[in-house]
Amino acid sequence: MACMFSIFALFTQSRRENTWGFFAHKKINRISVFTLPTGMFGFYKTNLEYVETNAVNPDKRRYLVEAEGQRHYFDYDAYPDSLTAVMPIPWHQVKALFSENFFKENGTLPWHVHAMYYQLRKAFSEKNAAQILRLSSDVGHYLSDANVPLHTTANYNGQLTGQHGIHGFWESRLPELFFEDYNLFTGKAVYLDDPSATVWKHIKLANAAVDSVLLFEKELSSHTSSDEKYSYEKRGNANVRTYSREYSKAYHDMLHGMVERQMRRAIKLTGSFWYTCWVDAGMPNLDNLTEEPVEEPDSLDQRKTIKVFRPHEH
Numbered sequence: 001m002a003c004m005f006s007i008f009a010l011f012t013q014s015r016r017e018n019t020w021g022f023f024a025h026k027k028i029n030r031i032s033v034f035t036l037p038t039g040m041f042g043f044y045k046t047n048l049e050y051v052e053t054n055a056v057n058p059d060k061r062r063y064l065v066e067a068e069g070q071r072h073y074f075d076y077d078a079y080p081d082s083l084t085a086v087m088p089i090p091w092h093q094v095k096a097l098f099s100e101n102f103f104k105e106n107g108t109l110p111w112h113v114h115a116m117y118y119q120l121r122k123a124f125s126e127k128n129a130a131q132i133l134r135l136s137s138d139v140g141h142y143l144s145d146a147n148v149p150l151h152t153t154a155n156y157n158g159q160l161t162g163q164h165g166i167h168g169f170w171e172s173r174l175p176e177l178f179f180e181d182y183n184l185f186t187g188k189a190v191y192l193d194d195p196s197a198t199v200w201k202h203i204k205l206a207n208a209a210v211d212s213v214l215l216f217e218k219e220l221s222s223h224t225s226s227d228e229k230y231s232y233e234k235r236g237n238a239n240v241r242t243y244s245r246e247y248s249k250a251y252h253d254m255l256h257g258m259v260e261r262q263m264r265r266a267i268k269l270t271g272s273f274w275y276t277c278w279v280d281a282g283m284p285n286l287d288n289l290t291e292e293p294v295e296e297p298d299s300l301d302q303r304k305t306i307k308v309f310r311p312h313e314h
């Protein structure tokens, strides 16, 4: 299913319907759990399946909730240098400078994540297990998107440079093909003195890689025939055109470990963000949580009560 989605999306996506790919999002949330310290690890490990499976909820919500889309990206290059030089600036200041449409077009990722810091910290303070899990899964998704170069540029699918499809190529096709060779060990989560500033730094780093992402593919494409560039692979009952394995390998080699490096950054950032919210909430004991039912506010037809498992139940 994950593969079908992402490969299909390579050629069908309109305005940014795709992110990292379901595959990579699930892996990042899952592996982030293993960066956590003892006081958190038991609870998250026991609920590992939830955190992994629901890593893709924010992408599913995009089809249901209009306001969802803009949370997944931030077009660094759409902002004047005078503003990017002083980022992060608070939402209440920046929202006065541009129209609603501007934000819809160019994204609100860092401000949405900033708001989620307070929500997750509150969930920890209230020891609300279901909220902790829902918010942790969601924020892991957005933090991962922040590390995808093509989520930080207005040329998000190569549509301005004749490279339509490169979005899904980089973030879905490549990790799906080469994930097994990645070393995603990041060490332990660290406390973030300023979570917003850290997220901002990651966006800046991801944006710095945009030129390579585009130029390398352009260069490779310029001396590859269409027959070599694309191939057909069976997905369910359909033959789907996608970037060939040889072409993918050549591009992946040119990127010198970029996809792997960005996945590692996403993992470390996600674990560290969860950890920081927990520390700032006073390090509550997660073996002894309340079980307030939570309705997922944004997923209209997916309202459900989250089943929370406590560490001692295993």
Ligand SMILES: [Zn+2]
Binding pocket: 018, 019, 020, 058, 059, 072, 141, 142, 145
């Ligand atoms: Zn996303």
